[in-house]
Amino acid sequence: MSYHHQQIEKKWQTYWLENKTFKTNTFSEKEKFYALDMFPYPSGAGLHVGHPEGYTATDIISRMKRMQGYEVLHPMGWDAFGLPAEQYAIDTGNSPAAFTDKNINIFKRQIQALGFSYDWDREVNTTDPNYYKWTQWIFIKMYEHGLAYMDEVPVNWCPALGTVLANEEVIDGKSERGGHPVIRKPMKQWMLRITAYADRLLEDLEELDWPESLKDMQRNWIGKSEGAEVSFEIESLNEAFTVFTTRPDTLFGATYAVLAPEHPLVKKIVTDKQKDDVEKYIHEIETKSDLERTELSKEKTGVFTGAYAINPVNGEKMPIWIADYVLMSYGSGAIMAVPAHDERDYEFATKFELPIVEVVAGGDITKGAYSGEGEHINSGFLNGLGKDEAIMKMIAWLEEHGKGTKKITYRLRDWLFARQRYWGEPIPIIHWEDGTMTTVPEEELPLELPSMNNIQPSGTGESPLANAEEWVNVINTETGMKGRRETNTMPQWAGSCWYFLRYIDPENSKQLAAPDALQQWLPVDLYIGGAEHAVLHLLYARFWHKFLYDIGVVPTKEPFTKLFNQGMILGEGNEKMSKSKGNVVNPDDVIESHGADTLRLYEMFMGPLDASVAWSENGLDGSRRFLDRVWRLTIEDDGQLSRKIIEENDGTLDKTYHETVKKVTEDFENLHFNTAISQMMVFVNECNKAEYIPKKYVEGFIKMLSPIAPHIAEEIWLKLGHSETITYEPWPVYDEEKLIENEVEIVLQVMGKVRAKVNVSKDVSKEELEKIALENEKIKDLITDKTIRKVVVVPGKLVNIVAN
RNA sequence: GCGGGUGUGGCGGAAUUGGCAGACGCGCUAGACUUAGGAUCUAGUGUCUUCGGACGUGGGGGUUCAACUCCCUUCACCCGCACCA
Structure with a gap:
């Protein structure tokens, strides 16, 4: 007999929703735990089997923490601004808002069918004016603090589409849609001064419990x-330029200088004789995308x-050249070239x-640049x-003679914070006819998107x-002055920079969240999501958080204490799942055929949470079989509790049970779900061998299973004679004494090879062990x-005899 | 090129401080039950073997009584960044 997952899962999902089982009390006496998922973009394609992996992990932790007596905040929402909705609107003439709502409903239904323990009363949606009111408010605060400014920067302009494209929408210098050429064009854009926080974003990484690889990615990105x-x-010109160099000590070897083609000085210094060549070169560069510029970089180009x-x-x-291997966006857009000690300069x-x-000894400059250590010469x-x-010494000399100064540079650039899109948060700025600009008054927020019949690029x-x-x-x-609203909107990243704050106080109409509520819940204790957000989202969110900390809105310097990246779920052929390969697994189908509990269990059992593992239909079947075994172990065919389950305890299962409690608890805590599950399987195997099972142990086991497979656990809990949800039952504890065996197996080795095994009492002395072995x-x-020659004795473990 | 990571049966993966390699699951083999089996139960399942044992954690070397684990070296693959001065 197998259990009826469709019926049971529906029943408990309804129960949880109706009883608001997972409602979080904002001001609770209990210790808090905030478990956060990266909220999804609700695409039209619906949920992917990759989504539930991270969601199940945080759900397991949330459910365990509730049982351990914590007040748990475990919310979900929608990162719902985004390009597909806009493109849909352009293509069909329909409203992106309605399209988005429809997709959210699909996502919500799918997520609810997985039985996650979210507090749905805290659902947020970045496209809701009541939400983006506060995204706009934060922007205004940033503007007031000089962190939002307008600047002329080069963007990806697609003349054919009449619009600017994001970097990720440009592939090989052509637009992703339509394959039209894209060029670099300077445009006036909104920027956020994230570079002002570069040092703090770098330094505060130290205190975070994040994967080292991810921290490294952020460090590299900041690039101090x-x-x-x-x-x-x-x-013979009254002009000067500055360069940035990490090797001022090689200044004596600087034989020429290079400016970036876009460097403002170029036009002033170019001689009449060189003018044509220079202009031609600049024109060539302008029409190349960044990608082309780096791709064609095998061969250095430049003009004197x-x-x-x-x-x-x-x-x-020193002759001054221009070359595209010098980037306007880094340092001062100019370099001193030291060909003897820099590979790029050498090549050029x-x-x-x-x-x-040559100014540093140690290499052979006829063969190549030498960037290693060495004694300075010709200097x-x-x-x-x-x-x-x-x-x-060189820096001291430069400073003394007013020719230079010590300097720290970052690779991080200011954040281009404007998109020429309809479907985004309007930037709350008005440009007046006298050339000034002001922010939209706070009492007029939210500045809502106008509803438009026909959304088309301007x-x-x-x-x-x-x-x-x-x-x-x-x-x-008052003054009758005319003005124009800013028509750029914010990029998709904006809403996700602070959504975890809104969950804490989602209904607040006066503040983005009440300070005492934020005090109660920040920081996020566990944040799980995909590694694709390693840099941008996580860096942007940290930046906003630090700013909000500076203006006294949030009480912590960092938003996410512990972060974990779940791996990817690949198709059966070990390839990425994609529509074109036809290897996409739809969670709806799995829930229908095997059940949500099976899907959750399987995804957690596949391997370590951070590994990328291929989907396997056989593996899924195996997970289902385990749940069937649990069901059969506890429930008779007639639906009654198994006759094997009795009140008494004869001690047979003591050790296995207590080991299981210990291992499952520790493994869950460390997100080692695959090994926790294998231990639960061991326990079930032992129970099947045993004649009777103490009811206490069955109850403890079902509690441990409940975070992973909550529906079946609730149902069995009911059959065990309880009338309330298992959600708030106390988490099982183990007895250290029960883990110690009186008899231990000792391995007898000769020359490090196992030759025999003996069972002895656990407190046999070293000397006695040696004697037993010999x-x-x-x-x-x-x-x-x-x-x-020697006898090595490790009490409780082994005896190794070295003899020859 | 730079940074990070991973290599263990047919497959996914286990293995506290160095202390029985291969837990658990999948798959496979044989048997039982059965009208039937993609159900269930039982036994087996790293390789080779003269059935004593020998070999075995990408390759080579080292430290140690003992190495998947520590050190050196090398190969392969994955991820991120990529003319960052």
Whole structure:
């Protein structure tokens, strides 16, 4: 007899919803635990089997913590702004809001069918004006603190589509949709000054319980590097530029300088003779995307400007070139080239026959650049010094002579925070006809998206909102001044930067959340999601959180104490699941055929949570069989509790049970669900062998199973004679004494190889163990004609005899 | 190129401080029950074997009484970044 998952699962899902079983008390006396999932973008494709993996993990922890007496906050919501809805609206003329609502309903139904213990009263939706009111409010605060500003930056402009594209929408220099060419074009854009937080974002990583690989990715992304800024004057022109270098000690070897093609100085310094070449080169670069620029970078390109810079340390003339291997976006967009000690400069110098001067001994500059350690040569006052010493001395010299200064640079760039989209949070700014701009007054928030019949690109590079004239044009009622609303909207990342705060106090209309509630619940204790958000979402969210901390809104410096990335679930052929490969597994089908409990169990049993493992239909069947075994162990065919389950305890299962409690509890805590499940399987196997099972142990076991397979657990709990949900039953505890066996098996080794095993009392002394080993028949045979050199005894474990 | 990680049966994976390699599951083999079996139960299942044993955690070397675990070296694969000065 197998159990009827469809009936049981529906029954308990309804029970939980109707009884609000998982409702969180915001101000509870209990200790808090905040378990957070990365909320999904509700795509039209519906839930993927990858989604429930992370969700099940946090659900298991949440359910265990409730049973351990914690007040648990475990919410879910929707990251619902996004491109597909906009594209759908453009294609069909329908409203993105209605489309989004429909998808949310599908997602919600699917997620509820998996039996997660969310408090649905705290559901948030980033597209809800009551939610994005506060996203806009945070933007205004950032603007007021000088962290939001407008700047001319190069963007991916697609002339054919009449719109700007995000980097991820550009593939090989062409638009993802339609394959139209994309070029780099400077446009005035909203930026967020995340670089102001670079140092803190880097330093505070130390205290976080995050995977080291992920922290490293953030460190690399921030890319702190220490060096010096050196100023170069331009020969016979009253101009100068600065470069950033990590090797100021090699300044004597700087034989030329390179500016990025977009560098503002280029136009001023170019000589008439070189003008045509330079302009031609700049034009070529402009029409390349970033991707093309790096892809075609195997061969260095560049053009001489005709101008010369003066090396501040030795007065030598250095030709100034422009080349696209120097990026305007890093440092000052200009470099001093030291071809002898920098590979890129070496390559460039070789190609264009520029002089190479060795200033650090140790390499062979006829063969290539040498970037290792060595004594300085040809370097005036640095001669004979090592690298670190020379760097210090050069910086001191530069500062003394006003030619430069110590400088720290970051790879991190400010965050381009505007999209030419309709379906995003409107940026609450008004541009007035006198050239000033103001924020929308806070009492007018939320600044809602106008409903538009026909969402189409404006064609000018502005968002479709530019077409909504009534919305765009505003008049100051007091002064009569005319203004225009900002038509750019925020990128999709915005809403997800703070959603975990709103869950804490989702209905608040006066604040994004009440301070005492935030005090009660922050930080998030466990955050699980995919590794694809390792840098952007997690860095942006940390940035906003730090800002909110600075203005006193949140009480913690960091939002997420512990973070974990679940792995991917691959198709049966070990490939990524995708529609085109036809190997996508739909959770709805699995829930129908095997049940939600089976799906949850299987996904947790597949392997370690962070591993990427291929889906296996056989494995899924196996998980179902385990649940069937549990059912048969506890429930008779007639639906009554098994006759094997009795009140008395004859002690047979003591050790296995207590071991199981210990291992499952510890494994759950460490997110080692696969091994916890295997221990539960061991326990069930032992129970099947036993004649009787104490009821207490069955109850304890069902409690431990309930976080993974809550529906079947609730049903069996009911059959065990309880009338309330298992959700708040106390978590089982183990008795350390029951784990100790009086008899232990000792391994007898000769030369490190197992030759025999004996059972002895656990407190046999070292000496006695040695004696037992040497008197063992089998061992005796093996050592009779040998000399015993040494006997190693590990009490309770083994005896190893070294003899030859 | 730089950074991080992973290599264990036919497959997914276990293995506290170095202390019985292969737990648990899948698959497979044989048997039982059965009209039937993609159900259930029982036994077996790393490789080789002269049935004594020998070999075995990507390869090679080392430390140790003892190494999947520590050290050196090498190979393969995965992920991230990629002209970052």
